[in-house]
Amino acid sequence: MKLQIVYDNQAEKDFKSGWGFACLVDERILFDTGEEPKSLLDNLARLGLEPTRIEAVVISHDHWDHTGGLWKLLQKRPGLPVYGCPGFSRGFKNKVALLGGRLIECAGYTEIEPNIAVSGEIMGEYKSAPLPEQALMVKTALGLALITGCSHPGIIQVVKTVRHQLPKEKIRIVLGGFHMKAMDQKDIDSIIETLQKLGVERIGPTHCTGQTAQKSFAQKFGKNFLTVRAGAEFTV
Ligand SMILES: [Zn+2]
Ligand SMILES: [Zn+2]
Numbered sequence: 001m002k003l004q005i006v007y008d009n010q011a012e013k014d015f016k017s018g019w020g021f022a023c024l025v026d027e028r029i030l031f032d033t034g035e036e037p038k039s040l041l042d043n044l045a046r047l048g049l050e051p052t053r054i055e056a057v058v059i060s061h062d063h064w065d066h067t068g069g070l071w072k073l074l075q076k077r078p079g080l081p082v083y084g085c086p087g088f089s090r091g092f093k094n095k096v097a098l099l100g101g102r103l104i105e106c107a108g109y110t111e112i113e114p115n116i117a118v119s120g121e122i123m124g125e126y127k128s129a130p131l132p133e134q135a136l137m138v139k140t141a142l143g144l145a146l147i148t149g150c151s152h153p154g155i156i157q158v159v160k161t162v163r164h165q166l167p168k169e170k171i172r173i174v175l176g177g178f179h180m181k182a183m184d185q186k187d188i189d190s191i192i193e194t195l196q197k198l199g200v201e202r203i204g205p206t207h208c209t210g211q212t213a214q215k216s217f218a219q220k221f222g223k224n225f226l227t228v229r230a231g232a233e234f235t236v
Helices: 037-046 070-076 090-098 155-165 185-197 211-224
Strands: 002-007 022-025 029-031 056-058 081-084 102-105 110-113 116-118 122-126 129-133 136-140 143-148 171-177 202-206 233-235
Touching: 002 037, 022 136, 037 070, 070 090, 081 090, 090 102, 122 155, 143 155, 155 171, 155 185, 185 211, 202 211
Parallel strands: 029 056, 056 081, 081 102, 143 171, 171 202
Antiparallel strands: 002 022, 002 233, 022 029, 110 116, 116 136, 122 129, 136 143
């Protein structure tokens, strides 16, 4: 199955960059939507993908840099299923309904289709307020590919939740935002060590992970470090 990064702070040649994240799974299921709708649509067009081909959108958490492109997509594709969490804001839920989206609130593990699922709500914190977030997982022959938005609950918490939900699956890949910008080196090293102990094989930190953490991941994971940016494509 193909994972295509369609929104990121960094971009490959001919792709637009912007603050936020979005990853397209199997050319049909969009995880997060970045900040600027135009950049998202331009990046999709660059890959030859019509937004009307998107069958479902998963929103990791209710932050502008992950929901920004959703509203334009809903206008282009009314009735689009949107996988969110019960704890998302009333404003978010109302807007999805107003634009004709079909909101599916995932309290816990929810299958979108046999090999694609969301973790459902994992509680995190942002600016001292509770913030629910979910991750997307794709089951492959080699293990799980796990895609995260900002990992506000902590990347370790996200990986542990998914391991608990699917204890038999190996964790082949984790990619997305890990929210490690403000961390010191000691905490960064400890998180990397824990992820390796949890059996994470390949890693693609991006977005809000922070450059210091990204460098450390690259060092510790070596050839299993993935460079994630808009335009990048991974087969899982
Ligand atoms: Zn973010
Ligand atoms: Zn966020």
